[in-house]
Amino acid sequence: MLVLVSAVTTVIFAVLLRFHSTIDLFPFIFRFEPLTFNILSFTQILTENFKIWFFVYGIAHIVLHFPFFTVFRVSPKPPSTPLLYLEFLRSCRSLVIGSVIEMAIEKLYIDDVFPVITPISYFDISPSSSTTSIFIACGLFPIVLLVGDAHFYWTHRLLHTKWLFAKVHHVHHLSFNPNPISGLSMHWVEASIYFSCAPIIGLFCPLWVTRLLTKVFLITPLQSHAGHTCTGHENVSSVAKRLLSKDEHYIHHVTSRYNYGSNPLWDKLMGTAYPADKVDDLLDSIKKKGSEKEDEPE
Numbered sequence: 001m002l003v004l005v006s007a008v009t010t011v012i013f014a015v016l017l018r019f020h021s022t023i024d025l026f027p028f029i030f031r032f033e034p035l036t037f038n039i040l041s042f043t044q045i046l047t048e049n050f051k052i053w054f055f056v057y058g059i060a061h062i063v064l065h066f067p068f069f070t071v072f073r074v075s076p077k078p079p080s081t082p083l084l085y086l087e088f089l090r091s092c093r094s095l096v097i098g099s100v101i102e103m104a105i106e107k108l109y110i111d112d113v114f115p116v117i118t119p120i121s122y123f124d125i126s127p128s129s130s131t132t133s134i135f136i137a138c139g140l141f142p143i144v145l146l147v148g149d150a151h152f153y154w155t156h157r158l159l160h161t162k163w164l165f166a167k168v169h170h171v172h173h174l175s176f177n178p179n180p181i182s183g184l185s186m187h188w189v190e191a192s193i194y195f196s197c198a199p200i201i202g203l204f205c206p207l208w209v210t211r212l213l214t215k216v217f218l219i220t221p222l223q224s225h226a227g228h229t230c231t232g233h234e235n236v237s238s239v240a241k242r243l244l245s246k247d248e249h250y251i252h253h254v255t256s257r258y259n260y261g262s263n264p265l266w267d268k269l270m271g272t273a274y275p276a277d278k279v280d281d282l283l284d285s286i287k288k289k290g291s292e293k294e295d296e297p298e
Contacts, residue, residue, distance in 0.1 A: 031207065031208060031211060032206070032207060032208055033207070034106040034107075034109040034110045034207055035103075035106050036110075037103070037106065037107045037110055041103065041106065042099065042100075042103045045099045045102050045103055045106075046095070046096065046099040049095050049098060049099050049102075049215075049218060050092075050095055052215060052218055052219065053091070053095055053184070053218055056218075056219055056222060057091075057180050057181065057183070057222060060180040060222055060226065061179070061180045061181060064179075064180065064226060064227070064228060069228060072228040072229060072230060073227060073228055074177075074227055074228065074229050074247070074250050074283060074286055074287065075177050075227070075286050075287065076287060077177060078177075078179075079175070079177050079179050079182070083174070083175070084179070084181055086174075086185070087175060087179075087181045087182045087185035088181055088185075090171070090184070090185040090186060090187075091181060091182075091183070091184040091185050093188060093191065094184040094185070094186055094188075094191035094194070095184065095218075097188060097191040097192055097195065098191065098194075098195040098214065098217070098218065101192070101195045101196070101198060101199065101214075102195075102198065102211070102214050104199070105198055105199055105202050105207075105210055105214075106207075108199070108202060109202070109207050114199075114202040114203065114207075114210075115202060115203060115204050115205055115206060116203045116204065117203065117204050141209065141212075144201055144205065144209055144213060145213075145216070147197070147200075147201060148197050148201070148213055148216070148217070149261065149262055149263060149265065149266065150266065151196075151197040151200065152194075152197070152261065152262050153260055153261040153262070153266035153267075153270075154266075155193050155194070155196075156260040156261070157260050157272075158193075159190060159193070160256075160257075160260065165256075168187045168189045168190050169186075169187070169190055171185070171186055171187040171190070172185060172186040172187070172190060173253060173256055175225075175253060176253055176254065177227060177253075178224075178225040178226070178227050178249070178250055178253050179225060179226070179227045180222055180225060180226055180227075182225050183221025183222055183224070183225040184218075184221055194217065195214065195217060197213065197217065198210050198213055198214045198217070201213050220262060224248070224249035224250075224262060225249065225250075227250065229247050229250070229283065247279060247283065248261070248263075248264055248267070248273070248274070249262070251274045251279065251282060251283075252274075254282070254286065255274065258272055258273060258274035259272065259273060259274050260272055
């Protein structure tokens with residue numbers, strides 16, 4: 001679902017950019033030339049990322065406290081205020097780290113190190129490009145997202161090895177009861193690993209693809225850390241359940257063992273998905289007694 005929504009959104013913005021090139025449409029995403037490598041450019045990138053994070057996550061945090069949405073909480077117990085403050089500060093740290101990596105990527109494009117191998121014309125959505133090339137680029141972008149998804153799954157599995165979990169990843173798992181603010185709340189080493197997908201993509205993609213992927217990585221934790229689900233609510237349509245329910249990662253935070261992917265694809269392929277026949281019972285248990293950590297990572 002994330003791949004589909006991202007692909008459709010990319011097509012819409014790309015087409016608008018092509019036929020309305022005089023309109024300033026999210027220039028911090030669809031930018032084709034790297035910034036000058038200096039402190040002002042870094043400040044610009046950092047400001048952009050904080051704007052995205054404050055806007056998207058702030059609205060989500062407020063809206064999900066409306067009475068209409070509170071009934072969909074997985075756990076009736078809200079996170080403690082001290083934990084929310086810590087999650088906020090850790091998320092800010094992750095944004096700074098992501099911005100440093102993004103600035104380093106800009107430098108690699110300035111020095112013509114990136115891209116190393118790339119069919120540049122296939123990813124051309126500049127105003128001077130043809131309509132056909134725009135749609136080809138937008139059709140290829142979901143493949144980039146799949147690469148990002150694979151990167152997240154396997155680095156996440158790595159973080160669940162005993163030493164890395166104890167020294168690094170446990171910081172993220174202090175959020176047993178995920179909420180929007182906890183999405184980027186992580187150890188600085190984990191934040192560096194998380195955003196390292198962008199320079200990997202930069203090896204074979206132009207700047208706008210790498211930048212857009214970085215922005216996607218800023219936003220996507222929101223879906224899996226919202227702490228809400230439509231599962232178990234009979235009056236909710238199947239379409240709404242498919243779009244709004246993201247139980248997998250919540251279950252991962254509860255068990256610390258299953259559902260390592262950002263979507264079920266890799267977990268199903270690798271046999272790490274939480275047993276489907278036990279999901280309802282686990283969610284019912286959480287709703288009755290609140291979110292509790294049940295298992296330690298193997």
